[in-house]
Amino acid sequence: xxKSLSAYSEAATKEELERHIMVVWVDNEAGVLARVSGLFSGxxxxxxxxxxxxxxxxxxxxxxxxxxxxxxxxxxxIKAQLxxxxxVYKVASFPVDDKSIFRELALIKVIADKKNLEKAKEICNSxxxxxxxxxxxxxxxxFHSTRREIDSFIKELKPYGIASVARTGPLAxxxxxxxxxxxxxxxx
Amino acid sequence: MSQITGAEIVFKAFADHGVEYxxxxxxxxxxxxxxxxxxxxxIKHILVRHEQGAGHAAEGYARSSGKPGVxxxxxxxxxxxxxxxxTDAYMDSIPLVCVTGQVPTHLIGTDAFQECDxxxxxxPCTKHNWLVKNIKDLPIIMHKAFHIATSGRPGxxxxxxxxxxxxxxxxxxxxxxVIQKINKVVTEVESSELDKIVDLIYKSKKPIIxxxxxxxxxxxxxxxxxxxxxxxxxxxxxxxxxxxxxxxGDDQQFLGMLGMHGTYEANNAMHDCDLMINIGAxxxxxxxxxxxxxxxGSKKIHIDIDPSSINKIIKVDHAIVGDVENVLNKLITVFxxxxxxxxxxxxxxxxxxxxxxxxxxxxxxxxxxQGKKTIKPQYAIERLYELTKGQDTFITTEVGQHQMWxxxxxxxxxxxxxxxxxxxxxxxxxxxxxxxxQLANPGKLVVDVAGEASILMNIQELSTxxxxxxxxxxxxxxxxxxxxxxxxxxxLHEKNYAESYTEALPxxxxxxxxxxxxxxxxxxxxxxxxxxxxxxxxxxxxxxxxVVDRVENCFPxxxxxxxxxxxxxxxxxxxxxxxxxxxxTLV
Ligand SMILES: Cc1ncc(C[n+]2csc(CCOP(=O)(O)OP(=O)(O)O)c2C)c(N)n1
Ligand SMILES: [Mg+2]
Numbered sequence: 001x002x003k004s005l006s007a008y009s010e011a012a013t014k015e016e017l018e019r020h021i022m023v024v025w026v027d028n029e030a031g032v033l034a035r036v037s038g039l040f041s042g043x044x045x046x047x048x049x050x051x052x053x054x055x056x057x058x059x060x061x062x063x064x065x066x067x068x069x070x071x072x073x074x075x076x077x078i079k080a081q082l083x084x085x086x087x088v089y090k091v092a093s094f095p096v097d098d099k100s101i102f103r104e105l106a107l108i109k110v111i112a113d114k115k116n117l118e119k120a121k122e123i124c125n126s127x128x129x130x131x132x133x134x135x136x137x138x139x140x141x142x143f144h145s146t147r148r149e150i151d152s153f154i155k156e157l158k159p160y161g162i163a164s165v166a167r168t169g170p171l172a173x174x175x176x177x178x179x180x181x182x183x184x185x186x187x188x
Numbered sequence: 189m190s191q192i193t194g195a196e197i198v199f200k201a202f203a204d205h206g207v208e209y210x211x212x213x214x215x216x217x218x219x220x221x222x223x224x225x226x227x228x229x230x231i232k233h234i235l236v237r238h239e240q241g242a243g244h245a246a247e248g249y250a251r252s253s254g255k256p257g258v259x260x261x262x263x264x265x266x267x268x269x270x271x272x273x274x275t276d277a278y279m280d281s282i283p284l285v286c287v288t289g290q291v292p293t294h295l296i297g298t299d300a301f302q303e304c305d306x307x308x309x310x311x312p313c314t315k316h317n318w319l320v321k322n323i324k325d326l327p328i329i330m331h332k333a334f335h336i337a338t339s340g341r342p343g344x345x346x347x348x349x350x351x352x353x354x355x356x357x358x359x360x361x362x363x364x365x366v367i368q369k370i371n372k373v374v375t376e377v378e379s380s381e382l383d384k385i386v387d388l389i390y391k392s393k394k395p396i397i398x399x400x401x402x403x404x405x406x407x408x409x410x411x412x413x414x415x416x417x418x419x420x421x422x423x424x425x426x427x428x429x430x431x432x433x434x435x436x437g438d439d440q441q442f443l444g445m446l447g448m449h450g451t452y453e454a455n456n457a458m459h460d461c462d463l464m465i466n467i468g469a470x471x472x473x474x475x476x477x478x479x480x481x482x483x484x485g486s487k488k489i490h491i492d493i494d495p496s497s498i499n500k501i502i503k504v505d506h507a508i509v510g511d512v513e514n515v516l517n518k519l520i521t522v523f524x525x526x527x528x529x530x531x532x533x534x535x536x537x538x539x540x541x542x543x544x545x546x547x548x549x550x551x552x553x554x555x556x557x558q559g560k561k562t563i564k565p566q567y568a569i570e571r572l573y574e575l576t577k578g579q580d581t582f583i584t585t586e587v588g589q590h591q592m593w594x595x596x597x598x599x600x601x602x603x604x605x606x607x608x609x610x611x612x613x614x615x616x617x618x619x620x621x622x623x624x625x626q627l628a629n630p631g632k633l634v635v636d637v638a639g640e641a642s643i644l645m646n647i648q649e650l651s652t653x654x655x656x657x658x659x660x661x662x663x664x665x666x667x668x669x670x671x672x673x674x675x676x677x678x679x680l681h682e683k684n685y686a687e688s689y690t691e692a693l694p695x696x697x698x699x700x701x702x703x704x705x706x707x708x709x710x711x712x713x714x715x716x717x718x719x720x721x722x723x724x725x726x727x728x729x730x731x732x733x734x735v736v737d738r739v740e741n742c743f744p745x746x747x748x749x750x751x752x753x754x755x756x757x758x759x760x761x762x763x764x765x766x767x768x769x770x771x772x773t774l775v
Contacts, residue, residue, distance in 0.1 A: 030319070035311060042312050073499065080496035086316040086336060185340075185373030187495050187507050 015071035019048075021094040021102065021172040022078065023180070027087035028054050028062040035085050036064055045070060045078050049169025061089065065171050083184050092180040094172045104170040105144040108154065111137060112161030120160035127153050138163070146170075191357040194326050194349060195224040198287060199231065201330035204363045207231055207258050209249060209627055211242035215262025217302060218289030220354035222260075234627065234656060237648035239266050241620035243273020244646070247282045248624030251607045252582055254407060256283040256337050257624065263289045264302030267348075268309065272614060275313040277344040279611025280430060281405055283337040284344035286314075292352040293321060306348045315343035323356040331366035340373070341494040342405060375509045382522045385465075385489050385506050390527055390534075392463035392487075394541045395423045398446065401430030401610070402468020402492060404603045406512035411435070411603045413516035414467065420520065422531050422538065424545055426454035428469045429595055429610045437599030443545065444554075447475040448746050449592040452553035452755060453545055455744075458483055459752035460544070466490045468512045471501040472611075481751035491515050553744045553757050554596055563713050565590065565665045565736040569597040569637065572663060575720050582625045582634045584608065586618040586642030589671035589742045594637040616645030622660040623653055633661070633724060640666040640693055640733075650703040653729040661723050661730045664696060667738045675741045680748070700731035709733040 026032045033052060040047050048067040055063045068078065075093055082091045094100040108129075110120045117139065124131070127149075129141040143153055147170055154165060174180070192200070198221055202210070210233045214222045225233055236242040239261045246257025257277075261270055267288045277284045291300040307319045316336050318329045329347055337345045389395065397418060403410050411434045418425050418441055425435050426446040435442055444451035446458055458464065464486045469475070476482045479501065488504040490497070491512060498507040508515050523530070558567040569590075583598055584607040585591040591608055600606050607625060609617040618636035626634045636643075643664055653660050665671075673688040697707030706728045710719040716734070723730045744755045 030321070031307060031311070034308070038311055073503075077496065077500055080498075080500075084494070084496055185375050185495060185509065187498050187509055 015073065017069050017071060018075070019067065019069045019096050020075050021096065021100075021170060022066040022068055022075075022082070023092045023094070023172055024064040024066065024082055025089040025091075026062050026064060026085075027089075028060045029087055032062070032087045033064070035087065036066075036082065039081055039085065040066070040068070040078075043078075043081060045074065049167075051169045051171060065169065067169060079183075083186075088184070090180055090182045090184060092174070094174065099175055101173045101175060102146055102170045103144055104147050104150055105142065105168045106150045106154070107132070107140060107142055107164075107166040108157065108162060109138060109140045109164040110157065110161050111163040113137075116160040120157055123153070123156050123160070129153070189359045191359055193220070193224075193357050194320075194323055194354040195220040196227075197326050197358070197360055198330060198349070198354075199224045199228050200360055201327065201334070201363070202231055202258065203228060204331075205334045206255070209234055209624075210258045210260050211236055211245045211249070211624065212260030213239050213242060213262065213266060215264075215266050215289065215302070217263035217291055217351050218260060218266070218287075218354075220351065221287070221289065221349075233260070234623070234652065236620065236623075236652050238646065239269035240272050240616065241623075241646050241649040241652065243270050243284070243286070244276070244614070244617050244620035245624035245627075245649070245652075246284050246286075247273065247277050247280075247617075248584060248607050248621030249628045250277075250282050250284060250624070251621070252604050252625040253628035254604065255628075256285050256334060256342075259284060259286040261286070261288055262302070263291055263306065264304050266302075267304060267306040270346075271309060271313060272612075274310055274344045274346065276609055276612040276614045276617065278313045278315070280609065281342050281401065282344065283342035285333050285337050286344060286346045288346060288348045289354070290319065290348045290350040293350045294352070296350065306346070310346050313344070314346050317346040317348065319348045320350065320353050323353050323358045326353065326358065327361040328366050331361070331363050332370065335367055335370060341402075377508055377510050377515055377518050379518075379522070381506055381508055382519055383526075385508075385519065386523045386526055388463055388487055388489065388506070389421060389423075389465070389523065390530065393537055394457075394461045394486075394544075395421070395463040395465065395538065396443075396457045396461040397421075397423050397425040397465045397467060398428070398458065398469055399425060399431045399434055399467045400428040400469025402470075403431055403434040403512050404468075406468065406493075408603060410468075410511075410513040410516060413513060413520060416520055417516060420523070420531060422534060423465075424457055424542070426450070426458065428472070428475060429608060431469060432595060432606045433600030433603045436601040438601060443549075445595050446752075447472075448477070449596065449742055449744065450746075451596075452551045452744055452757060453548035455746065455752040455755060456548045457545055461486045464488045466492075466504070467516070468492060470494075470497045473501070476501060477746045478749055478751050483752070551757065553755075558713060560713065563710065563716060563734060563736045565593050565667065565671075565740050566597055567713060568663075568665060568716065568734050568736055569593045571716050571720055572635065572637070573598045575717065576633060576635065576724065580632055581605065582607070582622075582629060582632055584618040584621040584625060584634070584636045586636070586638045586645075587613045587615045587672075588639040588642055589667070589675065589740075590637050590639045590642075590665035592672075592742045593665070598637075615639075615642035619643060619646050619660070619662060620649045620652075622662070623649060623656075623658055626653075626658040626660050627656075634659075635661045635663050638662050638664045639671065640664050640668060640696070641670045641690055644694075647699070650700070650705055650729060650731065654704040657728075659727050659729055661726075661732060663723070663732045664734055666693075666696070666733050666735050667740065668693060669738060671740075672742070674739070678741070679745075696731050696733035700729075703729075703731075705729040705731055707731050707733065709735065711735045
């Protein structure tokens with residue numbers, strides 16, 4: 001690739017890109033998802049996956065989990081920018097390491113002839129996937145695990161006739177007795 | 189409690205928050221609100237000629253008064269015309285509350301007449317915005333709007349109210365009831381951090397204070413404290429474009445503005461210092477120049493109210509998040525306690541540094557030669573300053589060379605006297621802003637230092653100035669070029685002056701008269717003073733056509749991609765300094 005001539009695009013220090021999981025606690029109100037995702041696109045950050053659901057009905061709080069990548073300083077800047085959004089309570093970021101738990105759910109539909117269905121079921125059994133629906137020509141399984149595990153599960157199943165895959169993207173939580181303190185208005 | 193309509197609620201909230209002026213323009217979706225105007229005689233509506241003008245006028249009002257500016261416009265085109273002003277206010281941290289009309293709720297999403305996704309369009313250029321779908325939410329949202337616009341790092345907010353909601357009724361909620369419940373973010377200044385900073389100040393041999401718009405935004409007390417700090421330490425101080433006036437521009441310790449068109453002494457001091465104290469500035473790219481060559485040998489301290497400004501561009505050694513007034517207050521207290529008599533003991537410590545600074549000063553980087561025939565633009569600003577410094581003068585600007593010359597040659601001695609579009613660099617800002625400034629400061633002299641190209645972007649607001657008898661002065665530095673564009677083309681684009689010359693300019697004197705304002709023209713240096721005095725004396729809006737040298741460039745200048753100590757000082761320098769290919773692609 002031709003080197004960019006713009007001094008703007010030349011970062012002063014070259015840092016490593018790292019995959020991060022960002023967890024954002026927000027008021028569950030209209031437009032909040034657009035604010036969060038708009039911040040990412042507007043400032044040129046990447047979203048690999050995004051999962052959101054209400055987690056506290058009483059306080060009306062939703063938890064958004066975003067997988068992104070960036071240099072350390074970019075990750076810090078994303079956090080600081082997210083915390084500036086009015087409906088955001090707190091933000092946590094989890095580097096993908098063994099200090100945190102990551103889980104993702106996949107639904108997979110296989111359509112195949114009898115022989116291939118048998119083969120596919122063998123694989124599903126070895127992964128301990130759960131059957132949600134079975135017919136003579138198809139089945140749907142549920143599988144939850146880490147992203148990597150799901151990737152390899154799908155890879156193994158593929159030759160036998162995957163018709164549809166749905167994945168949630170990962171959820172993350174810190175191990176042990178720790179929880180994330182409110183960090184609004186703080187230096188990240 | 190009795191029930192009142194949405195329109196009444198909005199005005200009751202305006203009254204509760206002390207609103208004196210609304211800048212606006214009516215239209216179908218906002219008419220119920222306009223109906224309500226007649227019931228609120230204390231709130232005056234200023235009818236602009238274009239919604240963008242309303243936005244900038246509100247910015248000028250806010251900047252010069254310290255109060256939020258309020259805007260009222262209709263749906264669709266009324267809202268989209270506001271986008272530039274909202275973005276401008278967002279970039280320069282100016283508190284605005286913008287209320288827009290929206291089509292009735294049952295028509296939202298149907299591509300109704302004058303419908304647009306106002307909250308969607310303005311989401312990235314407001315601190316927060318709301319589409320009011322339930323009348324019950326309206327009073328709460330109105331109070332929150334004022335709170336969010338003015339608290340923390342100030343900025344614009346927008347409340348989009350569908351027409352049917354403006355008619356519906358509910359109970360009003362008192363301001364206090366809402367504000368009390370808001371979870372306010374309180375940032376404590378850590379004393380251990382203060383201690384470290386105080387020691388750095390004590391030890392420094394080559395310090396510089398670099399102050400910004402945050403000082404002005406924090407309020408007059410912050411400026412006074414900054415003054416105390418500078419006096420107490422004996423340190424040199426430089427300021428960003430937005431910070432001008434927070435510290436007196438004619439003071440010996442002031443090195444002038446820094447950055448792309450900053451002074452030689454300020455930029456060199458920034459480059460060579462061993463301690464940089466950033467107070468309420470944000471390391472903008474016009475300030476830093478090339479990042480990896482930015483002040484390589486210094487410890488850096490950053491005081492800012494916005495945590496996301498810390499380490500965004502420049503990694504700093506110590507950061508304090510907080511309001512400048514509060515932080516400086518604490519810093520000064522700790523300092524005085526720990527090092528009483530610092531100034532006297534420190535004189536020697538930094539005397540070499542001041543010697544070096546004075547050497548840089550001897551370069552006289554802002555000098556220029558004024559001949560007999562044509563007026564030099566720098567001379568025009570200098571004369572404007574000399575002839576107006578005796579009275580409390582407010583200056584707004586458009587964007588271009590004239591803006592930089594105003595920043596360089598006009599010396600501001602008080603905060604809130606200088607209103608310029610810095611972050612967004614919006615041509616067309618100055619005239620409507622001057623209108624807002626004049627309303628907030630009746631009887632004061634308000635001058636928009638303009639370029640002939642910029643002024644045409646919102647010239648229609650001259651009609652507003654005439655209608656409300658606002659005697660704003662528009663001082664056009666007329667070089668017939670988009671001078672700043674022409675300068676870049678000369679220096680960076682092989683003198684290819686593509687579309688930077690305006691072929692058919694209006695006769696500004698006649699234009700003024702057509703609007704019912706006064707037109708004055710000056711073409712030679714010897715008539716300049718008389719004409720400026722004539723302008724000041726006039727009790728009407730004046731359009732002053734100051735015909736200047738067409739091809740003067742704005743120096744000093746840090747060429748793109750260069751460091752602070754690699755400035756171009758004069759046209760002679762310019763020939764020698766080779767701007768790298770990488771530098772040329774910068775804007
Ligand atoms: C709305 C807008 N459009 C374009 C620009 C880019 N621009 C920056 S300065 C400038 C020229 C301004 O010319 P003039 O008002 O005559 O000022 P001068 O530089 O000649 O003093 C232009 C086009 C801008 N800043 N704002
Ligand atoms: Mg011009």
